[in-house]
Amino acid sequence: MTERFQTVGNPLLEDPKMRVRNASVFYADKQAIFDVDLDIGKNQVISMIGPSGCGKSTFLRCLNRMNDTIDICRVEGQLELDGQDINDRKIDVVELRARVGMVFQKPNPFPKSIYENVAYGARIHGLTDNKVQLDDLVEQCLQRCGLWKEVKDRLHEPATGLSGGQQQRLCIARAIAVNPEVILMDEPCSALDPIATATVEELIHELSQNFTICIVTHSMQQAARVSERTAYFHLGKLIEVNDTSKVFTNPEHQLTEEYITGRIG
Amino acid sequence: MTEELKFGGHISRQFDEELDEIRSRVLKMGSLVEEQLEKTLTALREMSPASISGVSKLDRKVNKMEMKIDEECTQILAKRQPAAGDLRLIIATSKSVRDLERAGDEAEKVAHMVKRALENDTSPNLYKGLQDLVEQVEELLHATLDTYARMETRSAVHNMRLDQAVDAEYGRVIFRLVEIMKNDSDSVSDALDVMWAARSLERIGDHCINICENVIYLVEGEDVRHTKFKEIEDQLS
Numbered sequence: 001m002t003e004r005f006q007t008v009g010n011p012l013l014e015d016p017k018m019r020v021r022n023a024s025v026f027y028a029d030k031q032a033i034f035d036v037d038l039d040i041g042k043n044q045v046i047s048m049i050g051p052s053g054c055g056k057s058t059f060l061r062c063l064n065r066m067n068d069t070i071d072i073c074r075v076e077g078q079l080e081l082d083g084q085d086i087n088d089r090k091i092d093v094v095e096l097r098a099r100v101g102m103v104f105q106k107p108n109p110f111p112k113s114i115y116e117n118v119a120y121g122a123r124i125h126g127l128t129d130n131k132v133q134l135d136d137l138v139e140q141c142l143q144r145c146g147l148w149k150e151v152k153d154r155l156h157e158p159a160t161g162l163s164g165g166q167q168q169r170l171c172i173a174r175a176i177a178v179n180p181e182v183i184l185m186d187e188p189c190s191a192l193d194p195i196a197t198a199t200v201e202e203l204i205h206e207l208s209q210n211f212t213i214c215i216v217t218h219s220m221q222q223a224a225r226v227s228e229r230t231a232y233f234h235l236g237k238l239i240e241v242n243d244t245s246k247v248f249t250n251p252e253h254q255l256t257e258e259y260i261t262g263r264i265g
Numbered sequence: 266m267t268e269e270l271k272f273g274g275h276i277s278r279q280f281d282e283e284l285d286e287i288r289s290r291v292l293k294m295g296s297l298v299e300e301q302l303e304k305t306l307t308a309l310r311e312m313s314p315a316s317i318s319g320v321s322k323l324d325r326k327v328n329k330m331e332m333k334i335d336e337e338c339t340q341i342l343a344k345r346q347p348a349a350g351d352l353r354l355i356i357a358t359s360k361s362v363r364d365l366e367r368a369g370d371e372a373e374k375v376a377h378m379v380k381r382a383l384e385n386d387t388s389p390n391l392y393k394g395l396q397d398l399v400e401q402v403e404e405l406l407h408a409t410l411d412t413y414a415r416m417e418t419r420s421a422v423h424n425m426r427l428d429q430a431v432d433a434e435y436g437r438v439i440f441r442l443v444e445i446m447k448n449d450s451d452s453v454s455d456a457l458d459v460m461w462a463a464r465s466l467e468r469i470g471d472h473c474i475n476i477c478e479n480v481i482y483l484v485e486g487e488d489v490r491h492t493k494f495k496e497i498e499d500q501l502s
């Protein structure tokens with residue numbers, strides 16, 4: 001075995017929301033993530049950057065056990081949410097994914113009405129079944145995502161009729177409707193135009209008051225704009241974690257520097 | 266600790282070229298300021314104002330270059346959104362050209378004052394002390410441009426020592442002038458002129474040091490302005 005790679009910067013925090021220790025991920029016998037130690041701060045935005053194929057999505061999926069859905073995928077190591085082992089047998093995965101919600105690269109609204117997209121999760125997670133409360137919840141979530149004004153007169157029309165940016169904000173509204181603690185976002189803006197991107201970024205900023213957010217992004221500027229901490233991955237290794245302001249002005253690791261200045265892709 | 270920064274090697278070769286272009290322009294701009302000092306030095310050596318022609322023209326060129334380089338820096342910020350070392354290069358460069366421009370202004374002042382002194386047959390006693398000072402400042406400016414070209418910190422620290430020597434020489438020039446003024450009140454007006462020239466030269470030294478600090482920031486990512494020389498030395502060693 002080769003010597004364990006040491007991440008530079010400050011991967012660890014005091015009293016984190018999520019704690020990852022010694023995490024490795026394999027697809028069959030090919031290792032995709034190597035011994036990652038990382039803490040994710042409460043009500044903070046952390047961004048994950050790195051070249052394509054470096055393992056950002058794979059790592060993100062560890063955080064709510066989405067990798068369980070991939071047959072050949074095996075996750076090792078310790079992953080905790082509020083100090084609780086998320087791989088513990090006693091953990092209900094459905095409940096875990098409600099606490100650690102996810103927003104994907106391509107907006108993927110259910111083929112249902114705008115209203116139902118938001119109400120659905122709350123209903124199945126047993127948050128409420130009461131019409132008035134649901135109406136209220138739907139309005140609130142759409143408000144928070146800056147979508148209410150745009151859709152309030154067409155709540156019962158199909159969500160698929162919304163623009164890409166609106167759909168993505170709807171997916172975020174859907175994610176927050178079940179009152180998660182952590183929101184994972186995998187390139188949430190890559191299919192959006194600059195205006196829709198700015199709206200989503202603004203939303204991320206607002207949400208970070210109450211939610212812990214991990215965002216994977218290919219846009220360095222986006223990482224710089226929305227996150228407090230930045231984690232740089234390279235070939236499955238977590239190379240550097242530092243305050244975003246440091247990473248983008250004076251990164252510690254040569255590889256980070258080469259990546260963010262456009263010398264390696 | 267890094268001691269030299271390497272630029273180039275971007276995936277976008279065009280970006281490499283733009284950065285190279287900016288850096289060589291800064292050096293060109295600096296060489297124009299050097300040329301101003303050189304002309305002044307020749308005039309002092311030959312005790313003739315002849316060489317000090319065209320200094321104002323040089324300074325106008327320096328001003329134009331400042332604007333040009335600034336514009337290019339702005340373009341790069343807008344188009345490339347540089348990060349890390351690239352970002353620091355642009356910031357450090359756009360600050361450094363301000364210092365070069367101001368050094369150019371001071372150099373022009375010195376040249377004109379020396380020219381006036383030589384034309385008015387001011388007693389050589391008064392201005393001969395300037396020669397060493399001009400030489401030292403020119404050496405410092407040259408070394409500073411070299412530091413910027415090579416983007417390394419060791420020579421930046423060395424230059425700070427050169428500047429201390431410039432300050433000491435400036436002190437001696439002033440002391441001598443004061444002595445002369447004390448003994449010869451008729452010389453006061455001319456002596457004050459020379460004093461201003463000396464003061465401008467000392468200011469050029471300060472601008473050089475600002476540039477060196479920018480290079481240290483660029484290479485190390487550390488802001489060393491308003492830090493005592495000794496601390497900088499310790500920090501970087």
Ligand SMILES: Nc1ncnc2c1ncn2[C@@H]1O[C@H](COP(=O)(O)OP(=O)(O)OP(=O)(O)O)[C@@H](O)[C@H]1O
Binds near residue numbers: 053055059
């Ligand atoms: N379902 C899968 N089966 C097998 N290998 C996979 C699977 N998903 C990812 N991999 C491999 O794991 C590595 C990391 O992939 P991952 O998708 O996590 O990268 P990424 O950093 O998210 O890339 P991108 O920026 O392109 O989205 C890659 O080598 C990839 O080929």
Ligand SMILES: [Mg+2]
Binds near residue numbers: 057058186216
């Ligand atoms: Mg991915």
